[in-house]
Amino acid sequence: MEFRSLSVILLLVSLVRAGHAQGYYKPVLTVQPLRPQIFTGETVTLTCYIPGERLTDWMYQWIRDNTEFHNSNYYIRKIKVDQSSKYRCCCYYKHSQGYSGCTDEVTLTVTALPTATLTVDPTWSPVFTGESVTLKCEIQSYSNWRYQWYKGSSRTAVSQSQTNTFTIRSAADQDQDQYWCRGERDYRPSSSQFSNRVGLSVNEKPKPELTSSHKGAALIGNPVVLYCELDQSAGWRFYWSKHTQSPENETKPETHSYTISSVSVSDGGQYWCRAGRGTPVYYTHYSDALWINTTDVSPPVSLMVSPSRTQHFSADSLSLSCEGQSDSTGWRVRRYTHSQKVSNCSSGWGSVTGSTCSISSLSTSHTGLYWCESESGESSNPVNITVTNNNGILDSPVHPIMEGDPLTLHCLYRDPKPTNLTAEFYKDGSLLQTQTTGEMTIRTVSKSDEGLYHCKHPERGESPQSGISVRTAESAPDLVIVVVGVSFAGLFIILLILLWCYRTHKGHLENINQMSVQNQRESGAEDSQSGHLPVQAGDVHVYDTMQRAGEAADELSDVTYSQVLRKNKKLKNKDADTGSMEVTYAEIELKTKKKPKKKQEMISVNADTVYSEVKQNTNEGKINSIE
Template sequence: MIIWSDMEFGQLPFVFLLISNIHSGHTDERPKVKVSIKPDQHVFRGERVTLRCDIDGEGVTSWKYSWYKDGSNSVFSELQEHTFSSVTESDAGKYSCYGAERGGSRTSHISDEVTLTVSDKLRAVLSVSPQKWLTEGDPVTLICEVKGSSTGWTFSWYTDTVSSDCSDHYELLSDSSRGAGGNYTVSSAALNHTGVYVCRAERGKPVYYTWYSKTQPLWVTGVSPPVSLIISSNRTQHFTSVSLSLSCEDQSNSDRWRVRRYTDNQQLENCSSSLRGSQTGSKCTINSTITSDTGVYWCQSESGENYHPVNITVHIGVILESPAHPVTEGDSLTLRCLYDHSTPPNLQADFYKDGSLIQNQTTEMIISTVSKSHEGFYYCKHPERGESPKSWISVTASSRSSRSDGLNPMIIGVTAGLSAAFLFVFLLVLLWRYRNNKDSVNVPTELTYAECELKSAKKQNKSKGYKGKTTESSDIMYTGL
């Protein structure tokens, strides 16, 4: 007596199929089968997924298809293409198929198993290269990816703005490529590229969207922004429990600007909550600072353009007193290490730039003449009180250099204007003289008589043969001038 296990019973259809093929002599002639999955073997819950069975047999006009899942002997579909309109985790598994000729004796090989993986809805991942802090004119690339899957995606990029009800609002970039590549490149960053960005990927029909990525900020600094963010204490690091005032000021003193901030917990929001401060027009006041006020603050116009980002840190303990705005080449720079529980607050501390000790045991560090090489991250450290957060100190070209850079275009413009004016005046003078000369020809003028004395030349007398003293004739002639 033969005893069959459950697994052996599950394989009986394949055994009988193999025996029949051997008996019919088609063992070596059976066509191969290929299973494909679209859009990908790794898909996400809610996507439309299609399994397709292709048989390369010649001379067969019609196949009957049989689909199997996870080695089961149960046929769950007899279509060449089986589609899940909205795939779920339960649809994941290993799939295989084979075909039998309709009305004939030919059968195919059984396909290799192909694995379908179904994951929860995915979130796109956004990163920036080379860095999020830029100087005007630098190149930058936003990179959007779908981790673990790279097939068939197209990408879109958005700016994140704060709506009137303080909720996030994503606005599609006007030049977003929606291309298959996951890169959005700005060859020369402008001041108004400052902002907070997100991206999203899509594929398939109907379209399947990933979740929006987490936010990614981009901060662009420059020499002459159209508006300046003014900080009451003119420094970037602050103690807790102090009042902090920020305002956006432009040349026209308009109130069309608002102070916005992007905090360390990746929240885009108005400058201050109503509980701890207020925002009136272009001015924001935080009555009592806390560490969660740390973030990047900037000015936003009514149309949503962002300018002049400043990184502000609220810290308990030691802070570095450094200027909030870029330092000009040739100016002096003074850094101090402050502690909120000491009087005076200045500490005798060590000062570091980009991780390297540059001055030790001093209450302040002075750079008498700043150059571009002094640009970098600075912090101070006290052996007992601890160390301050890092602050980036930016160095800009001097006004003389800036004027020199812009001198040639200015001279060209002024010269061209003066040349045109001179030519215009010259033509007017010519026209005036021409008209005067014309009038002098047509209108009779009074004669002015001048007395001219005509003298006979001695040469003329000699030609007549006279010798000795010559008598010169003197006649009077009047001519009109």
């Protein structure tokens, strides 16, 4: 009986277990922690069991989205977003082939942590020693964040702040590294994601290079363009100084080029540039000084453009030639563009034949500054060339216009040309004229006509702008002064020579007069014996005057007494017994020596007439003249 009872009991137990294995007890799945929203990185535990049963008697199978993935009664993991799924587990009894069944499905919804984004101000790279840099960590959702700042490969924060900015006030070499950030707080979610990484490069303070559009002296009236080159990073504004490196003396066009539209003598001198960026402004070093010399002497070679205008349509052809009064052999066409900087025609943008550069099909990339340059570095004046895709261009001159000359501007169009040619012409953005012929004329150009010109057609649109320069004759007054000064100097020298000749001749005449008087003295006695009265030396006064200035000294020195004219000026006769006598004054004329093939010229003595007193010969009772 007892054996039978034991057998029955064992049978019942086996039946119970078999019933369990056949699903009489359904397994249960639990989730800890039980939350409607789970964030990535949080720990979640899934547990599967049969109530009242020993866990070791059962085998477990985890199924996610109908795919088996785990074989334990629990699953613990730092969950990720891609693990948002439907979960269930199934239980198998180890001692038989039956199973108890599967749990109900549990859906886990995993939410990504808030995103942290790191930005840097300034945005450019590299930054330079001494420059200020600010890192900013932005988290778009939730609030009450504490910001953690990380550098390099370390997972330990280098700084923590309640604000979302981290500033390096004066960057140095040791600040060069990678940076990132994230947010932390006391509420779920307790942290944000790590931000993106930002690399910070720190370089030495830069020094820009200052160059000119051409070498050599700048021709007065022509344009000159200076370039402040700074290839490192971006965001720069440019400052220009003349004569002195002084912030008070700086001009601020803020572009990397500085244009002198029409060079004058006062534009000569030293120039510097520097760049700055950020707030407060961080400045680079000053460039080296660049000397600008001016001249009124044109360079030996000029750049000739065909078609001769500054604006051209894309797809058109263009010819650039170095021409001059002298041989242009060895001169080459060069250009400056923002993309290629300075380059030769032979570098690929044109074909070279001698000193001519040809471009078969223009594109907007050909827009730039062109000039001729010799092998020794001498350069012509530069020419601005603009290539456009517009339907209209302004036909404006290539080289500066001389003040006082006429100027005609044309508005040109792509084919087919419009039937209505009416165009508006603008200077510096202001409307000047509206012409139905499509052209505008300035009859007499003045310095005030300098500026940026463009034209506008009602259907074809606007042309680009072109600068027109006016060359003034600044050097003309100086030249006149020089010429007049030289003329006066020459005249003064001639007058000095004439004065010297005059004084020499005067002394010579006085010597002749004295010799004549002496001769007459010596012959006085003979004349008395022969009935002639001598000229008394004490009564002779010689004054001579040159009537014709400029006569040569040899002509003036060969003068003789030609005659003594008797003057009919008589004094009243007095009584013979009182010794009174009649006195006659004779006028001496000076006559020049005859020259071959010339009419005899006389130099008469007027104011300086020589009078001699002739005494009456009482023996003969008559007056004799001196022959």
